[in-house]
Amino acid sequence: MTLTIKDIARYAGVSPATVSLSLKDDIRVAEKTREKVKKISKKFNYVPNNIGRALQSNKTSLAGYLLSTVTSSYFNELLQGAGNAAAENNYGLLVGITSSSSQFEKEQLQLFYEKRVDGIIASGYNRNVGARLSELNKMGIPVVICSGLSADKDIPHILVDNFKGGLMAAEHLIELGHETIAYGFSKNVNCGRYQGCCKAASEKGIRKPILFGDENGLTKLLKSKNRPTGIVAYSDAQAIKIKHIIENAGLSISDDISLIGFDDIWTISLPEYNFSSIAIPKMEIGRQAMEMLLDRINGKKIENRFIAPELIARGSTREVNRRS
Incomplete structure (x- = not known):
């Protein structure tokens, strides 16, 4: 049998309203009465029904x-x-x-x-x-x-600053001496990450990163005179696929082509990958999304948020003069 607040009130010899206030630890109820109500509620495993409270x-x-x-x-x-x-x-x-x-x-x-x-x-x-x-x-x-x-x-929305992430990835390669950079897989020239790469290239006075959209595009690029020495992958998952394409072409990561991904998923830190990546603070973005929602629920006005990413440099990116 499920006990109600009226049952607890009867056992405690008080009104249902007093039970409700006691369970909220309301100081308007004497401490002795509050403790009595709580003790009875605990004894009978009473769980408040929140439906009425929600309606109110x-x-x-x-x-x-x-x-x-x-x-x-x-x-x-x-x-x-x-x-x-x-x-x-x-x-x-x-x-x-x-x-x-x-x-x-x-x-x-x-x-x-x-x-x-x-x-x-x-x-x-x-x-x-x-x-x-x-x-x-x-x-x-x-x-x-x-x-x-x-x-x-x-x-409102919250997300990583993709433009800044692309900027950081390209700057990292440029600082290592790379002047021929490619970006993929993507055919979207308006992609924030690609635009960030383009901004870095423009500021450093090198040509715009070469865009490739699929495996065939990358395979042709690796055989061309404009073979890149550095590649920015749209994501770490795509970086893994790009790695295999590069290796199937008889080339190696870091020695021949530096490769940097995006997301910093846990697998890419394993020895078989050891990829550099632009890390996204995913749990923090989720946390802030909930905090934004709670603020909106409480009537606050919320602005859009862009969260800064972080460069994680590992063994997949090296200086150009170390390439064989």
């Missing part, structure tokens, strides 16, 4: 996190950071994992709505779900975009 305050102390996957070392660290911040603020976190399915995203958002979450964080979602996020935001359910740009000016 219009808050459930629940937040929703919509994200595409947790198998990636990127997204699971975002989730860990957000979860830590939620727990520290006595918030529960409902996680909707969608496997990049638009249908799953819509269903999870509907579930969040039905569960009356106080706010929503979204990462790695499909663009066509953006309209639903905007709709929920307008309905009074605050939304924060984590590790992506928001298409809605009324929804």
Whole structure:
């Protein structure tokens, strides 16, 4: 049998209101009475029903996190950071994992709505779900975009400063004497990371980094007269693939071509890779996303945030004159 606040009140010989105040440690109730109520509640394993409280305050102390996957070392660290911040603020976190399915995203958002979450964080979602996020935001359910740009000016976002990251990666190679640099895999000249590389090249007076979009493009580039001595990979996962392509071409990392990735996932620090990388503070981004959401829930105005990355230099990048 589940005990109610009225049952506890009867056992303690006080009113239900006094029980409620005692369990909140309200000083308006005598300490002796508070201790008596707590002792009885503990004896019967009483758990307060928060539904009524949520209806009164219009808050459930629940937040929703919509994200595409947790198998990636990127997204699971975002989730860990957000979860830590939620727990520290006595918030529960409902996680909707969608496997990049638009249908799953819509269903999870509907579930969040039905569960009356106080706010929503979204990462790695499909663009066509953006309209639903905007709709929920307008309905009074605050939304924060984590590790992506928001298409809605009324929804704030937080992500790494990709431009600065690209700038740092290219500057690192240039400082090591590299003057012919390539960037891939990407065909998007407006990519923030690529634009950062271009800025570094322009400031140092060398040619714009060569853009390659796929394996064939890189293979042709490695056979050309403009073979790069340094490559900036869009991500560490792509850097691993680039490594194999370079080695299949009879070349070696660092001796022939310096390679730097982006994300600093844990695998690239292993001896078989030992990649230099632009580290993204993923857990910190997740943490700040939750803190931004909680601030929005409490009525505060929040601005977009760009988090600075960090250069981690390892053995995959060397000075040009060390190349054989």
